[in-house]
Amino acid sequence: MGLFSNLPFLKRSQAEAAPQPTAPALEVLAAPVVSEEVAEPIVVAASTPAPVIAAVPAPSAPAISSETRAQAEVVVRRVVQEIPDFMTVAIVDGASGRILAGQWAGHSGGAVEVAAANAEIVQQTRLAIEALQLGPEELLEDILITLRKQLHLMRVLPTQNWLLYLAVRTQDTNLALARTVLRDMAA
């Protein structure tokens, strides 16, 4: 983690979040997502019961501050702006696997479980890299999961140990674009 500590990400997202009161930042969660699957309302992470996460013991996890949520929300909004055809954009706390902010186009069932599973995937990948003793110069850039018609891309935002998770349809968004956008968010 120390290797990433000089990244300007945290400072920038704070600067962007600062002039805005909390309310408008959170409003985005409730706004309908532009999509052909708009029939269902977006489920906001905060309204989802946290104990569903099986991989992480919920009681020990500290409460997430509204400031943290607002910061995460800023990042989510930036990704959505760049990739309007997204399926899911979410920020997951790397340590607890909880969703800090997110938007879902269409059905959102299972979002909490998916978030926890993704945090676990990143954790396992880190363990694998460690076990392989690749040396300090090999750092995890991103993880891509290719399905038949979807791309799931995950990138660690190192300053906060956040996991930025993006799911898109391959017909809408290509890999190079998705990667570039996520890389920009981490830079």
Place this chain on the structure above:
Amino acid sequence: MAYSASTPAGQAVQNIINDLPGLMAVAIVDISSGMSLASHSNSGINPETAAAYNTEVVKQKQKAMTALKLQGEVIDDILITLTNQLHLIKLVADSKKFIYLVVNSRDTNLAIAREVLRAQNELLSA
């Protein structure tokens, strides 16, 4: 040489080495046990070490997909990009095995790596 070319997994490893002589490591891994059926390394990387962790990655993603109730979707592959390396986990059609390949990203791009692994599908799902 942690493989015997008389098994399908060993043959697949041999084919991959032939196509990508500069690869860093390769393994055919059984998902239910997390153990490798055949492996080879041209570097300090021991692919069997990573097999157990990668199996967990695959299982977690399958769990996530069940949670999402994604129907008619299967995992094609999982790519882990490091600073100078690509680690590609390519699931075999029967979803019981995967090929784990490590290459230097300067030598081999994703498209090449995918193509080489895809060619082993038939051999491994037999």
